[in-house]
Amino acid sequence: xxxxxxxxxxxxxxxxxxxxxxxxxxxxxxxxxxxxxxxxxxxxxxxxxxxxxxxxxxxxxxxxxxxxxxxxxxxxxxxxxxxxxxxxxxxxxxxxxxxxxxxxxxxxxxxxxxxxxxxxxxxxxxxxxxxxxxxxxxxxxxxxxxxxxxxxxxxxxxxxxxxxxxxxxxxxxxxxxxxxxxxxxxxxxxxxxxxxxxxxxxxxxxxxxxxxxxxxxxxxxxxxxxxxxxxxxxxxxxxxxxxxxxxxxxxxxx
Amino acid sequence: xxxxxxxxxxxxxxxxxxxxxxxxxxxxxxxxxxxxxxxxxxxxxxxxxxxxxxxxxxxxxxxxxxxxxxxxxxxxxxxxxxxxxxxxxxxxxxxxxxxxxxxxxxxxxxxxxxxxxxxxxxxxxxxxxxxxxxxxxxxxxxxxxxxxxxxxxxxxxxxxxxxxxxxxxxxxxxxxxxxxxxxxxxxxxxxxxxxxxxxxxxxxxxxxxxxxxxxxxxxxxxxxxxxxxxxxxxxxxxxxxxxxxxxxxxxxxx
Numbered sequence: 001x002x003x004x005x006x007x008x009x010x011x012x013x014x015x016x017x018x019x020x021x022x023x024x025x026x027x028x029x030x031x032x033x034x035x036x037x038x039x040x041x042x043x044x045x046x047x048x049x050x051x052x053x054x055x056x057x058x059x060x061x062x063x064x065x066x067x068x069x070x071x072x073x074x075x076x077x078x079x080x081x082x083x084x085x086x087x088x089x090x091x092x093x094x095x096x097x098x099x100x101x102x103x104x105x106x107x108x109x110x111x112x113x114x115x116x117x118x119x120x121x122x123x124x125x126x127x128x129x130x131x132x133x134x135x136x137x138x139x140x141x142x143x144x145x146x147x148x149x150x151x152x153x154x155x156x157x158x159x160x161x162x163x164x165x166x167x168x169x170x171x172x173x174x175x176x177x178x179x180x181x182x183x184x185x186x187x188x189x190x191x192x193x194x195x196x197x198x199x200x201x202x203x204x205x206x207x208x209x210x211x212x213x214x215x216x217x218x219x220x221x222x223x224x225x226x227x228x229x230x231x232x233x234x235x236x237x238x239x240x241x242x243x244x245x246x247x248x249x250x251x252x253x254x
Numbered sequence: 255x256x257x258x259x260x261x262x263x264x265x266x267x268x269x270x271x272x273x274x275x276x277x278x279x280x281x282x283x284x285x286x287x288x289x290x291x292x293x294x295x296x297x298x299x300x301x302x303x304x305x306x307x308x309x310x311x312x313x314x315x316x317x318x319x320x321x322x323x324x325x326x327x328x329x330x331x332x333x334x335x336x337x338x339x340x341x342x343x344x345x346x347x348x349x350x351x352x353x354x355x356x357x358x359x360x361x362x363x364x365x366x367x368x369x370x371x372x373x374x375x376x377x378x379x380x381x382x383x384x385x386x387x388x389x390x391x392x393x394x395x396x397x398x399x400x401x402x403x404x405x406x407x408x409x410x411x412x413x414x415x416x417x418x419x420x421x422x423x424x425x426x427x428x429x430x431x432x433x434x435x436x437x438x439x440x441x442x443x444x445x446x447x448x449x450x451x452x453x454x455x456x457x458x459x460x461x462x463x464x465x466x467x468x469x470x471x472x473x474x475x476x477x478x479x480x481x482x483x484x485x486x487x488x489x490x491x492x493x494x495x496x497x498x499x500x501x502x503x504x505x506x507x508x
Contacts, residue, residue, distance in 0.1 A: 018274055018371070019273045019274055020272055020273055020275065021274065021275070021373065030437070030449060030452070034452065061339060061342070062341065062342075082338060082339055085315060085375045087314060088314045088315070088316075089313065089314055117272070117311070119272070119315060121341070128438075195284060198284070198287055212469070215466070215469055
């Protein structure tokens with residue numbers, strides 16, 4: 001989170017930056033069937049950290065993240081997206097920040113701005129592994145690719161940030177069940193189509209919609225109970241899994 | 255953004271809250287084939303606004319949002335998800351905040367905390383329209399459902415927040431093309447499957463994967479150029495549209 005800031009800016013104690021707000025970047029590459037991310041180490045510490053930085057007064061938050069992305073990869077026009085604001089109070093831990101500053105020869109005061117509670121905006125970037133030029137900054141020893149499958153221990157909640165970025169990628173591979181809370185527990189295919197059409201603001205082809213929905217294997221048909229006119233009633237469906245942030249988008253593949 | 259805060263807290267000028275950080279909630283319901291959201295109006299102004307609030311020291315940001323959601327809907331265990339951090343500098347406009355305070359009989363100082371630059375965490379909630387009990391707070395005249403299709407003008411960038419929430423819903427209906435930046439412009443089905451398997455950390459069934467991918471209509475096969483052994487080479491594919499935050503997940507339906 002610190003590495004786009006210079007020692008002089010650290011000593012200026014937050015002047016010129018938005019208070020309590022940081023950015024952290026999970027920069028993904030794909031090489032030899034491995035997902036990789038960029039990590040930095042700080043001088044005179046053994047701390048591994050995500051690239052990141054702070055937001056200047058008069059600077060858009062997204063622009064601050066993009067500034068860091070460009071500095072760390074030497075690439076422009078990279079796919080970059082926010083995915084989560086990490087705002088839990090228990091992420092506040094001044095110890096590693098103090099260690100980094102001491103490692104740079106700075107003795108922070110007890111109320112130094114970097115020792116206060118910060119929230120951080122998590123971003124992920126998708127880059128072509130072969131094009132990026134990982135570049136450390138004045139505060140870090142190295143900027144290198146690490147296999148996601150065997151990361152070193154990361155500082156603060158950076159492990160959680162990586163995990164959440166990965167969950168976001170996975171969920172986006174397929175995420176069709178999130179609409180469930182807008183519907184009653186069981187519904188007809190026509191109900192579902194109405195909802196999709198309303199959200200998309202577009203008419204959908206009825207049989208294509210039904211075929212697609214059934215192909216996703218996220219719906220199950222509810223057993224019809226016998227009643228007089230039941231042979232005319234439409235089928236009722238429900239979602240196999242209820243949605244959640246960590247929805248399981250996987251099963252339809254296996 | 256203000257309505258979970260009391261007049262006394264406003265006059266305390268930010269003491270006890272995280273600086274520069276707000277939450278705004280787009281609370282969606284679905285009724286009679288209309289998507290609806292909850293809006294508030296402020297006393298003695300004609301401003302319409304999203305429900306929202308601030309984050310207390312010692313409070314998680316998500317908990318602050320959930321506190322507001324419960325207060326405005328009288329519902330617990332509602333689907334609530336962050337979708338974006340609105341952090342552009344040009345969203346800073348002290349005029350409506352001043353009007354709201356004056357409407358409550360408060361004369362703010364020039365450097366009052368509510369007149370400074372804020373970033374806001376956007377959340378959306380999906381609720382059962384028939385269960386929610388829209389509830390204004392001490393600062394607002396009303397809390398009511400409005401059709402998304404004909405909203406009144408909203409204060410600050412709240413119109414943008416609603417638009418972005420809607421785009422998020424639409425994109426999540428299908429969002430399979432986002433992986434494109436991790437691949438070269440053309441790739442084999444096997445390349446694509448390797449990437450999916452790596453992200454999901456799970457083996458996929460080859461023919462099921464291919465069938466699903468082709469059914470999504472997001473790939474097009476690249477014309478094979480003649481070469482000696484070409485009859486044995488696998489097909490190459492590319493994504494029909496390149497991904498973007500506002501990807502068009504729609505066409506596969508029509």
